[in-house]
Amino acid sequence: GTATLTIDDHFTIAPVNDRLFGSFVEHLGRCVYTGIYEPGHPTADENGFRQDVIDLVKELGATAIRYPGGNFVSGYRWEDGVGPKESRPRRLDLAWHSTETNEFGLHEMAKWLEKAGGNELMEAVNLGTRGTQEALDLLEYANVPGGTALSDQRRANGAEQPFNIRMWCLGNEMDGTWQLGHKEADDYGKLVAMTALGMRQLDPDVELVACGSSNHYMQSFGTWEETVLQHAYEYIDFLSCHSYYHIDNGDMASFLASGEDMNSFIKEVGAMIDTVKAKLKSDHEVHISFDEWNVWYSEKEDTNPHGIDNWPVAPRLLEEIYPVSGAVVFGDLLIALLKNADRVRSASLAQLVNVIAPIMTEPSGPAWRQTTFYPFAETARLAKGGTVLDPILQCDTYSTQRYGEVPLVDSVAIRRADGSVAVFAVNRSQEQAIDLTVTSGAGTEWTSVSAQTLHDDDLEARNTLDDQNRVTLHDNTTVAMAPDGVHVTLPPVSWTALHIR
Ligand code: AHR
Numbered sequence: 065g066t067a068t069l070t071i072d073d074h075f076t077i078a079p080v081n082d083r084l085f086g087s088f089v090e091h092l093g094r095c096v097y098t099g100i101y102e103p104g105h106p107t108a109d110e111n112g113f114r115q116d117v118i119d120l121v122k123e124l125g126a127t128a129i130r131y132p133g134g135n136f137v138s139g140y141r142w143e144d145g146v147g148p149k150e151s152r153p154r155r156l157d158l159a160w161h162s163t164e165t166n167e168f169g170l171h172e173m174a175k176w177l178e179k180a181g182g183n184e185l186m187e188a189v190n191l192g193t194r195g196t197q198e199a200l201d202l203l204e205y206a207n208v209p210g211g212t213a214l215s216d217q218r219r220a221n222g223a224e225q226p227f228n229i230r231m232w233c234l235g236n237e238m239d240g241t242w243q244l245g246h247k248e249a250d251d252y253g254k255l256v257a258m259t260a261l262g263m264r265q266l267d268p269d270v271e272l273v274a275c276g277s278s279n280h281y282m283q284s285f286g287t288w289e290e291t292v293l294q295h296a297y298e299y300i301d302f303l304s305c306h307s308y309y310h311i312d313n314g315d316m317a318s319f320l321a322s323g324e325d326m327n328s329f330i331k332e333v334g335a336m337i338d339t340v341k342a343k344l345k346s347d348h349e350v351h352i353s354f355d356e357w358n359v360w361y362s363e364k365e366d367t368n369p370h371g372i373d374n375w376p377v378a379p380r381l382l383e384e385i386y387p388v389s390g391a392v393v394f395g396d397l398l399i400a401l402l403k404n405a406d407r408v409r410s411a412s413l414a415q416l417v418n419v420i421a422p423i424m425t426e427p428s429g430p431a432w433r434q435t436t437f438y439p440f441a442e443t444a445r446l447a448k449g450g451t452v453l454d455p456i457l458q459c460d461t462y463s464t465q466r467y468g469e470v471p472l473v474d475s476v477a478i479r480r481a482d483g484s485v486a487v488f489a490v491n492r493s494q495e496q497a498i499d500l501t502v503t504s505g506a507g508t509e510w511t512s513v514s515a516q517t518l519h520d521d522d523l524e525a526r527n528t529l530d531d532q533n534r535v536t537l538h539d540n541t542t543v544a545m546a547p548d549g550v551h552v553t554l555p556p557v558s559w560t561a562l563h564i565r
Pocket of ligand 1: 090133134135136236237356414415
């Protein structure tokens with residue numbers, strides 16, 4: 065098959081916000097403990113931070129980090145995680161049926177982010193078992209320079225300077241019945257309005273994220289968004305979307321089209337934001353924070369430990385090992401996020417280490433890159449600082465059980481700050497290679513091109529502890545410059561990044 069992407073530099077969607085390459089660290093399984101934090105590990109620094117993991121996080125190019133949950137935050141008392149480590153309480157974590165030792169908390173996270181390259185902290189407050197006052201307390205503790213009980217407590221705990229946290233998530237997945245403190249949309253909307261108003265009184269510069277739907281297929285999808293927005297539109301800056309994709313009954317064709325679902329999810333939530341904005345005759349803008357996204361196969365299984373006497377510390381949970389087909393879908397999800405960069409101003413890959421993550425570790429052992437690491441790192445490297453273009457894609461379609469007729473190719477183009485162009489493209493066909501031609505409608509002179517492709521003839525190929533580099537990016541040697549533009553062959557089920565200068 066063939067496909068053509070026609071780029072005109074004049075047609076743009078939006079600048080690429082750095083926050084699109086955010087990720088997520090939850091107190092869940094081994095994301096924190098033996099993930100980013102493992103005192104005694106051969107590479108650990110004086111804080112107990114694994115340097116091998118920090119090196120990979122830098123290579124990944126992850127930006128803002130959402131913390132500390134997730135479902136975990138809905139039962140979390142932030143004060144448990146500050147002050148002298150010896151006196152921090154061991155607590156039950158009901159979300160993941162684990163013991164939280166609280167050895168790692170806000171101060172450790174802030175310090176880790178500094179060491180990981182100065183990444184932004186996106187802090188979530190507990191609106192499950194707690195409310196407005198506790199959110200205000202945490203904000204005072206974090207952002208007030210000093211001179212009050214809580215800000216002075218922070219200083220006494222070793223952080224003379226405020227943490228200056230800009231982005232705050234007002235709870236997590238509050239529409240989900242699995243969520244501790246789950247709420248009806250009406251109750252949650254009122255709580256968001258009240259909490260947001262209070263937080264802004266304390267610090268007018270905060271950027272606030274209200275929970276949207278936990279996924280596109282929630283029964284309450286739509287009603288939830290509209291109700292929450294009606295109560296809180298003027299007081300928030302972002303509404304969240306969460307979505308995880310998996311293969312259903314072996315239906316690879318539909319799975320490979322998951323980017324279509326993410327795209328329509330974003331469009332629909334955008335339409336709801338616009339509707340409420342119009343009804344309220346508001347000038348205020350609300351954007352989307354896609355603050356949990358990934359491929360996650362065993363989403364529906366309850367892998368939690370069980371038993372009143374069984375609350376392990378940092379058990380192995382959600383340690384998904386991604387086949388190359390999952391990484392191709394993952395690359396397509398990044399394309400969908402970029403194509404919607406006008407709406408989506410923040411996104412968090414869930415999660416960063418060990419838990420449905422691009423980086424895996426073994427306690428006292430190595431850290432390595434999953435298949436999904438590669439599309440993320442390459443997209444971040446080429447797209448950061450650029451502008452998303454609005455090219456025309458012409459290609460054939462194929463039929464899927466789940467989404468009907470969908471394009472065989474998905475693609476997005478970025479104009480980089482240095483004037484060069486990056487193109488990301490996915491071939492969703494399981495049978496045919498596709499010859500992609502990238503042409504410049506505006507007649508721009510291109511002189512050189514390089515291409516990296518993620519593909520394996522074995523769709524099940526994965527990177528494991530014993531075979532850490534089984535799947536990596538490869539130079540795509542079919543790429544060539546011709547009078548009509550750039551030509552490249554996209555193998556079946558593959559993800560490709562082109563850099564055209
Ligand atoms: O990322 C794993 C979990 O998925 C999060 O804790 C929760 O918010 C979502 O359901």
